[in-house]
Amino acid sequence: MADWGGIRGIIDAGRRFVVTSHVYPDGDAIGSTLAMLRLLRAMGRSATGVMPSPVPDTYRFLPGAQALRSYRPVHDAVLGAADALFVLDASTNDRLGALDEASRRLRVPRVCIDHHPGNTVDAETRLVDTGACSTAQLIYELYEACGQTIDRSSALALYTGIHTDTVSFNFLGTDAVTHEIAAVLLRQGVDPKSAWLKIYGNESPALLRLAGATLSGLQTAAGGRIAWMAIRERDWRRLRVDPRATESFTRYPLTIRGVGVIVVFCEEERTRVRVSLRALDRTDVGAVARLFDGGGHRTSAGALIYAPLGTVVRRVIGALRRSKGGR
Template sequence: MIMIKRIAEEIAALNSFLITTHESPDGDAVGSSLALARYLTCLGKDVTVYLCDPVPDVYQFLPMAERVVQELPDRSFDACFVLDVGEFRRAGKAITDCRTIGKFINIDHHLNCEDFGEINYVDTTACATGALVYRIIEAAGHEMDYDIALCIYTAVITDTGSFRYSNANPEAFAIAAKMVEKGINAWDVAEKLYESQPQNRLQLLAMALATLSFSPFGDYASIAVTLDMYQKCNANAELTDGFVNYPRSIKGVEVAIFFREIRDGLFKVGFRSKGKVDVSALAAAFSGGGHHNAAGCTIEGSLPVVKEKVFTLLEKFLRK
């Protein structure tokens, strides 16, 4: 509660706020950012939401999504809320190099999150960063309107994998229940998130699943997406969200790996674990990071070379 009190004091004392989150924003990043933006706007504050990457189409239904900017305004801000980044660099150079921000307030639930802010509200037991934003608004006694509720609910449902992941703790269900009480229709949100896929996403998924491979013992599996696949079905990286869950869903697979080509000779590698392997440690070995069950990193090389690097180290983790 000490950190929440300090944040409340900053909100009361200051007027202009910048809100940002990590590159390639997911549902928690977008939902928590927009929930906080809506709250501050209701208080009459001057609020700007900046993301280094655009809001993915799947989250465009969220209130205030249309107000998100991709170019940092040439002005000063009293404070900047940095949400869900884990590592400060993931907010993008425009933020890390900015000299017109009074102070940084870091709100996060990632393991080993960097303490880069003047205030660091980090709780690794929280189901989502959206849950921390919820606590801040709830502690202030502010009546959450439908717009805030929709953003918070989306943050929680996406980061808990629709309440399937190990972070789906009692607080996650309690927050979801309270948001439903505010008028959130669970099916309506689920339809927007999971039942409205563009055709080219399924075409890209088909190509990715064709690359499915398994370890000799069947305890890890991987898929890949390359630049030429994007070109063939007129798709982009945004449409690959959730692809890694397909190999993870296979019986006997403990770790799923998703290799996504960013540019020629560079791959983003996503890891998902069912619990036996701490993939945050695996990602850290390649200068990445994340959670025990979900992490990622970037590795240079051709796809065969990158795969060999990852599989060799993963074998050591699994055969301890």
């Protein structure tokens, strides 16, 4: 377990805190944030959740998710009054969006808790454990370090973070400890079937139609080692689907025989493409993402690239071809 003494001291010394995570928040970002807010409040602190971008509909079932605020200048008052800003699951300053500049301008001390390798977030206090399967695992450890009981709502938030970041307990550092933590959360009242249905069983017909349109363009490269597909702007606009709701699309090519790397390109605008990478073989997709100012882990990473879709595809697939793969 990590050394939580410094962060525990900050909580003990402070009264007001703000908790945030990264843009395009995923299950780990939302789950960790909600659990952290409940921990601080259980310890008698004032805690406000302010995110750099809206909470995806997928995670609005989590208790407290509806109360998370999407940052606007009006939130500078609560931010400026905070004793510290907890930054969870964000590996770089730009992943904080407008909150990066705002917290610097207001001189709010930052506390970074993360599990991404190569974390470069500017923070006065940091705890980065790349051996953890998720930031939710780290918040679970913080509960233990603070001697706080995990209630059912916090358990569901933490379970969601772990479940989604490990891709249903299959990737990204899943080990015996991961399952032991999950068992504790289940004993606190989490229903795994209900959680799965809320995370993955709540997709709209339009989203599945978009998945179909995207899968129809699925291609392979490097002798079948790489499978990639592109979510085109014209398709998600035609079907009226929020492109941020396509996080689950990376799971579709996972079952293709012989595939070691999956890439999903999401054309958000004509010259802005979000790239999601997953590795089943020894390819370090985190290293590939960092070539494009992105980041992540060896098996799961992403980047936001400002160029036309065709250019982005050529660059990323080219980089993957040159990378060392193989099972």
